[in-house]
Amino acid sequence: MRTNLQGDKLAYNTNKLSYRHTRGNHTERNYDKRVENNDPSTMKSKYEQRGKWKDPNPIYKELIGPESVAAFMRVNVQTENGTPIKDVEAFHFTTSILFASSTGGPGSGKGTQCLKIAETFGFDHIGAGDLLRKEIHSDSENGAMIQKLMKEGSIAPSEVTVKLIKKAIESAENRKFLIDGFPRSEENRVAYERIIGAEPNFVLFFDCPEEVMVKRVLNRNEGRVDDNEHTVKERLKVYKAITLPVANHYAKKGKLYKVDGTGTQEEIFERVRPIFASLRYILCSPAAMLPSIYLHQDHDFSELIYSFLQLCFLPN
Ligand SMILES: Nc1ncnc2c1ncn2[C@@H]1O[C@H](COP(=O)(O)OP(=O)(O)O)[C@@H](O)[C@H]1O
Ligand SMILES: O=c1ccn([C@@H]2O[C@H](COP(=O)(O)OP(=O)(O)O)[C@@H](O)[C@H]2O)c(=O)[nH]1
Structure with missing residues (x-):
C-alpha cells in the first residue's frame, strides 16, 4: 500500500x-x-x-x-x-487532432457528402474550393489569378490554398477537420505536410463514373465559372493526371477509403456512415x-x- x-x-x-x-x-x-x-x-x-x-x-x-x-x-x-x-x-x-480529407473527380459528390458528415459527426468542414472562391470574391491580391486558374480547370498554387486551409484550421474550435477536395496534387500534399505539419489521418475517395460526374456538374447551377462543358473536360484531365496519383499515394499507405459515389445522396451517405460512426464512438467517448x-x-x-x-x- x-x-x-x-x-x-x-x-x-x-x-x-x-x-x-x-x-x-x-x-x-x-x-x-x-x-x-x-x-x-x-x-x-x-x-x-x-x-x-x-x-x-x-x-x-x-x-x-x-x-x-x-x-x-x-x-x-x-x-x-x-x-x-x-x-x-x-x-x-x-485527443489527437483528426484530419480527414475527401477526394474524387469534379461532381463526384464530395461537397454534398462532406456537409452531411460534418453535420452528423461534428467535423469542421473546410472546402478547399470554397476557400478559393471566397478569396476571389474578397478582392484579395490573388483573386484574379485564382479565378483564371479555376476557369481553365487548373489547380491553384499550393502555398495559397494551404495558407487558406491553415487559417481556417486555426480559427476553428473543433479538433476534427474534414478537408474537402484537397490535396489535389502531389505538390499540394507536400505543401500541406510542410505548412500544417500533419497528414490526413484518412482520406475518403468518392468513386464515380465520368458521365455521372459531368452530368452533375452541368446541373449544379450555382453560377460557378468552371461548371461548363469546356472546363469540366479540362478538370477531368487534371483529375486523372494529377489528383489520382495522390489518391494512390494514400491507398499505398492504407489511408484511402473508397466509397461508391453512384446512387442517391442518401444511399452514398449510408456507405460513408459506418466509417464515421465507429470513429465517433472512439473520439467522443474514450x-x-x-x-x-x-x-x-x-x-x-x-x-x-x-x-x-x-x-x-x-x-x-
Ligand atoms: N448522389 C447524387 N445524385 C445526384 N446529384 C447529386 C448527388 N450528390 C450530389 N449531387 C449534386 O451534384 C452536384 C455536384 O455535387 P458536389 O457535392 O458539389 O460534388 P463535388 O464537390 O465532388 O464537385 C451538386 O449540384 C449536387 O447537389
Ligand atoms: O485544393 C484545391 C481545391 C480546388 N481548387 C480549384 O477549385 C476548383 C473547384 O474545386 P471544388 O473542389 O470546389 O469543386 P469540384 O472540382 O470538386 O467540383 C478546382 O477545379 C480548382 O481549380 C484548387 O485549385 N485547389
Whole structure:
C-alpha cells in the first residue's frame, strides 16, 4: 500500500495502479489475473490460437496514438475507492487532432457528402474550393489569378490554398477537420505536410463514373465559372493526371477509403456512415471504451486499445 500526495491509500503499488472498474473486485489476485488477460501480447496470442486475430484497421492505428492513450490513462486512473489519484501527472485529456480529407473527380459528390458528415459527426468542414472562391470574391491580391486558374480547370498554387486551409484550421474550435477536395496534387500534399505539419489521418475517395460526374456538374447551377462543358473536360484531365496519383499515394499507405459515389445522396451517405460512426464512438467517448481493462504503467497501451477496438467495434 502507498499513499499519494493527498494521503489517499492507493490500492496497489505504482506500476499496478487500479483502474476504475464498474463490476468485479479490486483484489490483488483479481487484478493480476486481469492484467494477464488484458495484456496485449496475451490477448493477441489468445486470439491467434483461436484463429480469430486480424490486424487492426489502419484508421484506428492512426487515431489512437500512444499520446492520447497515455492522457486517457492519466485522467482515468483512480484509487480503490474511486477517487482520482491526484498526483498522477495531469488531468487534462488530449485527443489527437483528426484530419480527414475527401477526394474524387469534379461532381463526384464530395461537397454534398462532406456537409452531411460534418453535420452528423461534428467535423469542421473546410472546402478547399470554397476557400478559393471566397478569396476571389474578397478582392484579395490573388483573386484574379485564382479565378483564371479555376476557369481553365487548373489547380491553384499550393502555398495559397494551404495558407487558406491553415487559417481556417486555426480559427476553428473543433479538433476534427474534414478537408474537402484537397490535396489535389502531389505538390499540394507536400505543401500541406510542410505548412500544417500533419497528414490526413484518412482520406475518403468518392468513386464515380465520368458521365455521372459531368452530368452533375452541368446541373449544379450555382453560377460557378468552371461548371461548363469546356472546363469540366479540362478538370477531368487534371483529375486523372494529377489528383489520382495522390489518391494512390494514400491507398499505398492504407489511408484511402473508397466509397461508391453512384446512387442517391442518401444511399452514398449510408456507405460513408459506418466509417464515421465507429470513429465517433472512439473520439467522443474514450472513457466508455475501456470500462473493464486494467492498465499497467509500463505497457504500450496503443496495442491494448487496438486489440480492444478490434474485438468490439470493427466489423472485419
Ligand atoms: N448522389 C447524387 N445524385 C445526384 N446529384 C447529386 C448527388 N450528390 C450530389 N449531387 C449534386 O451534384 C452536384 C455536384 O455535387 P458536389 O457535392 O458539389 O460534388 P463535388 O464537390 O465532388 O464537385 C451538386 O449540384 C449536387 O447537389
Ligand atoms: O485544393 C484545391 C481545391 C480546388 N481548387 C480549384 O477549385 C476548383 C473547384 O474545386 P471544388 O473542389 O470546389 O469543386 P469540384 O472540382 O470538386 O467540383 C478546382 O477545379 C480548382 O481549380 C484548387 O485549385 N485547389
